[in-house]
Amino acid sequence: MAQTNSNPGSSGANSQSGGVTRRSFLRTSAVALSGIAAIAAALEPLRDINDPITLQRFFQKHYKELTPAEMEKVLARIAAEVEKQYQLRPQIKDYKPMDGVEFVYCLNLTRCIGCRKCVHACVAENNQSRNPEIQYIRVLKMPHGSLNPEEGEHNYKSEMVPEKGFFYMPVACQQCRNSACSKVCPVKATWQEPDGITVIDYDWCIGCRYCEAACPYFARRFNWTKPKIPKERLNPNMSYLGNRPRMQGVMEKCHWCIQRTRAGKFPACHAVCPAGARKFGNILDPNSEVSQILRTKKVFIQLKEETGNNPRFYYYFDV
Amino acid sequence: MIRGIRNYFTFLSRCARIAFIGDWRYYSWMGALTVFVLLGLNAWCKQFAHGLITTGMSDQVSWGVYISNFTFIVGVAAAAAMLVIPVYIYDNEELHDLVIFGELLAVAAILMCLAFVTVDLGRPDRFWHLIPGIGKFNFPHSMLAWDVIVLNGYLLLNVHICGYLLYSRYSGRKPAKWFYIPFVFVAIVWAVSIHTVTAFLYVGLGGRHFWNSAIVGPRFLASAFTAGPALIILALQVIRRVAAYRITDKALLTLRAIVQVSMLINVFLLLNEVFKEFYGKSKNISSSTYLFFGLEGHHALVPWIWTAVTFNLIAMFLLILPLTRSLRFLNLACVLAIVGIWIEKGMGLVVPGFIPTPLGEIVEYSPSFNETLICLGIWAFGFLAYTIFLRMSVPILQGRLSRQAEDVPLDEVALGTARSPEPLV
Numbered sequence: 001m002a003q004t005n006s007n008p009g010s011s012g013a014n015s016q017s018g019g020v021t022r023r024s025f026l027r028t029s030a031v032a033l034s035g036i037a038a039i040a041a042a043l044e045p046l047r048d049i050n051d052p053i054t055l056q057r058f059f060q061k062h063y064k065e066l067t068p069a070e071m072e073k074v075l076a077r078i079a080a081e082v083e084k085q086y087q088l089r090p091q092i093k094d095y096k097p098m099d100g101v102e103f104v105y106c107l108n109l110t111r112c113i114g115c116r117k118c119v120h121a122c123v124a125e126n127n128q129s130r131n132p133e134i135q136y137i138r139v140l141k142m143p144h145g146s147l148n149p150e151e152g153e154h155n156y157k158s159e160m161v162p163e164k165g166f167f168y169m170p171v172a173c174q175q176c177r178n179s180a181c182s183k184v185c186p187v188k189a190t191w192q193e194p195d196g197i198t199v200i201d202y203d204w205c206i207g208c209r210y211c212e213a214a215c216p217y218f219a220r221r222f223n224w225t226k227p228k229i230p231k232e233r234l235n236p237n238m239s240y241l242g243n244r245p246r247m248q249g250v251m252e253k254c255h256w257c258i259q260r261t262r263a264g265k266f267p268a269c270h271a272v273c274p275a276g277a278r279k280f281g282n283i284l285d286p287n288s289e290v291s292q293i294l295r296t297k298k299v300f301i302q303l304k305e306e307t308g309n310n311p312r313f314y315y316y317f318d319v
Numbered sequence: 320m321i322r323g324i325r326n327y328f329t330f331l332s333r334c335a336r337i338a339f340i341g342d343w344r345y346y347s348w349m350g351a352l353t354v355f356v357l358l359g360l361n362a363w364c365k366q367f368a369h370g371l372i373t374t375g376m377s378d379q380v381s382w383g384v385y386i387s388n389f390t391f392i393v394g395v396a397a398a399a400a401m402l403v404i405p406v407y408i409y410d411n412e413e414l415h416d417l418v419i420f421g422e423l424l425a426v427a428a429i430l431m432c433l434a435f436v437t438v439d440l441g442r443p444d445r446f447w448h449l450i451p452g453i454g455k456f457n458f459p460h461s462m463l464a465w466d467v468i469v470l471n472g473y474l475l476l477n478v479h480i481c482g483y484l485l486y487s488r489y490s491g492r493k494p495a496k497w498f499y500i501p502f503v504f505v506a507i508v509w510a511v512s513i514h515t516v517t518a519f520l521y522v523g524l525g526g527r528h529f530w531n532s533a534i535v536g537p538r539f540l541a542s543a544f545t546a547g548p549a550l551i552i553l554a555l556q557v558i559r560r561v562a563a564y565r566i567t568d569k570a571l572l573t574l575r576a577i578v579q580v581s582m583l584i585n586v587f588l589l590l591n592e593v594f595k596e597f598y599g600k601s602k603n604i605s606s607s608t609y610l611f612f613g614l615e616g617h618h619a620l621v622p623w624i625w626t627a628v629t630f631n632l633i634a635m636f637l638l639i640l641p642l643t644r645s646l647r648f649l650n651l652a653c654v655l656a657i658v659g660i661w662i663e664k665g666m667g668l669v670v671p672g673f674i675p676t677p678l679g680e681i682v683e684y685s686p687s688f689n690e691t692l693i694c695l696g697i698w699a700f701g702f703l704a705y706t707i708f709l710r711m712s713v714p715i716l717q718g719r720l721s722r723q724a725e726d727v728p729l730d731e732v733a734l735g736t737a738r739s740p741e742p743l744v
Contacts, residue, residue, distance in 0.1 A: 038357055039357065039360075041357075041361070042358075042361040042364065043360070043361075044361070045361065045364040045365040045367075045368050046364045046367065046368060047368075048368040048369065049367070049368045050368070050369075053444050058444065058445075062448075062455045065455075132372070138678060140678065140679075148602065148679075149677070150602070150605060150678075150679030151679070152678070152679055154678070154680045171678060180524065180525060180526060183460050183461065184460075184461050184462065184463065184523070184524070185457055185461060186449060186456070186457050186461040186464045186467065187448040187454055187455050187456070187457060188456075189448070204445070204448060205441075205445075206440050206441070206442045206443075206445045206446065206448055206449065207371075207440050207441020207442040207445075208436075208439065208440055208441070208463065209381040209382065209439075209441070210461070210463050210520075212378065212381045213381060213382060213524060213673070214523075214524045214527075215526065215677070216525065216526025216527075216677045217526075217677060217678070218379075218676045218678040220378075221378050222371070222378055222441065223370070223441070224370050224371050224372035224376075224377075225369055225370035225371075225372035226370065248370040248441070249370055249440075249441030249442040250441060250442060304526065307525045307526050309525075309526075
């Protein structure tokens with residue numbers, strides 16, 4: 001390769017000192033050719049790109065700058081891409097937040113039995129990659145007496161739950177009011193919506209993972225490669241900011257099932273919980289269940305309160 | 320006007336062409352570097368196609384050797400200020416003609432920084448989202464947005480200063496003070512800012528106790544002002560040997576004094592941090608425990624950090640002793656300091672911040688082969704860039720490559736066979 005580099009220079013010098021000789025011309029060409037071949041060989045793996053970057057995708061604007069007409073086009077593009085890949089026509093919409101709604105989640109630690117049904121319902125609802133596996137909810141098996149997550153066990157494989165001497169603490173995105181993730185994002189690809197849900201524009205994220213480093217709850221997940229979902233498992237009811245299939249190299253996380261909750265339904269984890277440990281609702285409505293819980297329970301906590309992220313996710317006890 | 324532009328382009332093209340001329344040692348060095356650059360490029364193409372799954376990183380440890388090297392090299396770039404300050408503030412004569420080598424090193428280092436950040440991106444194709452005005456820049460909230468500004472600003476400042484001074488020398492004109500001195504002083508403050516902002520990138524994360532400490536910024540600067548000038552001491556000796564450029568031992572010993580003081584401060588600050596972490600036994604020392612002693616049977620970083628501490632201590636003692644007035648020992652101390660700080664500011668700072676995770680899970684990290692190749696490629700790229708800069712600037716500073724000698728064939732200029740005209744400046 002050194003020779004490649006040497007040549008334009010020496011031929012230039014030659015021409016200055018009076019003409020290119022036949023020999024030096026041949027040498028230049030041979031070396032230039034092998035240089036090009038070496039670079040081509042270096043670039044060869046690019047042929048394996050499994051998700052070609054089209055112009056439409058490359059130039060797509062930030063979510064907040066798309067006009068309704070442009071959003072229609074984007075949704076049509078995504079629908080076509082999903083159909084091409086999964087042979088299934090999705091119902092994809094851009095669900096908007098409802099007026100006068102701010103969501104809050106309350107989780108009853110006395111009731112949670114650690115069955116992890118929420119984890120799997122979440123994966124099924126939100127089209128997470130099955131290989132490599134991405135899950136939004138982490139259930140910690142905690143010894144009695146401590147709320148320090150470092151005491152918890154992540155990969156417990158109990159035959160039966162709950163086990164004596166332990167309680168279980170599911171942790172996912174806490175939808176913080178003072179969210180570290182959206183503050184650190186260099187390109188505003190993640191932000192808080194008016195209804196309190198922190199969302200990600202998967203088409204805008206550059207994949208720097210600064211938000212993942214900033215999150216005190218280990219709530220964010222990165223697509224280390226192209227996500228794989230079996231065709232028959234795809235949930236065709238999709239939203240732009242929610243559960244549409246993600247692409248390689250972008251962040252994702254829990255969004256409180258935006259495609260369900262903005263249509264008046266409960267999140268999938270809430271709906272599946274057999275213990276009734278999960279409560280979800282509108283904090284701005286004084287008659288909602290979550291308002292009542294936060295009004296009447298003597299003790300409820302925000303995880304890692306000291307970091308000042310001020311979560312919209314509360315843990316409470318039956319006392 | 321037109322002649323001015325034409326002259327400038329002649330200058331650029333002669334500079335570009337001379338980069339391809341040299342003796343067999345030059346070609347072997349550049350050839351070897353090019354091979355590594357191409358291997359790295361190849362590895363990066365693989366990563367681009369298949370995703371960052373080709374690295375050793377995970378959701379638990381989401382930054383690795385890319386960001387580690389980035390952090391270290393920002394410090395190297397910042398250290399150019401340690402040559403500029405003695406010359407422009409204290410009128411140091413010995414270092415006067417060497418400043419430009421420090422500034423060129425800064426340029427090469429910033430190019431490496433940009434490369435390391437780019438290869439860390441999951442979607443490098445969306446880089447334009449980061450361009451202020453065109454993309455959607457989260458300024459002033461995101462420290463990464465600040466970093467984009469300060470790094471690119473520092474690159475432009477140094478390119479301007481070096482480019483202008485070299486072109487003036489080439490043209491045989493005295494550089495106009497107003498056109499570069501203000502930039503030199505801005506660049507001094509800017510050098511401090513690039514490493515401070517990079518430190519704040521970590522310090523700003525309230526959920527990571529290991530980084531969320533006020534001493535991280537000062538430690539960054541102390542270590543940068545140790546490792547950077549140490550690297551410059553070594554680089555200057557190579558230049559002296561290879562290019563027969565006049566560099567006095569006195570100049571090197573001035574730099575030694577800088578490395579000496581910085582290393583003392585660096586070790587002192589480390590001591591402060593270690594005391595604060597371990598004396599109180601708070602619940603927030605898991606990461607430090609993992610780094611220095613291992614945690615629950617996981618201790619991948621323990622040998623590394625103790626190597627770093629040992630190297631730094633040996634380097635410190637060597638630097639204090641009069642022994643290092645001899646270049647051989649000075650070089651040894653410099654190498655130890657550079658390696659020690661590279662470990663400590665790189666892997667020793669970035670990785671333990673992620674271990675354990677905020678939810679207490681312990682997942683260890685080690686770079687994959689592909690990831691290592693990319694790092695080597697970027698290091699080779701940095702050396703390649705710096706060598707090219709020197710290839711262009713040394714003959715200019717020696718007066719061999721100049722407008723006055725425009726008719727002299729570049730072969731003769733490059734290989735030093737041309738008789739140098741008396742320098743005008």
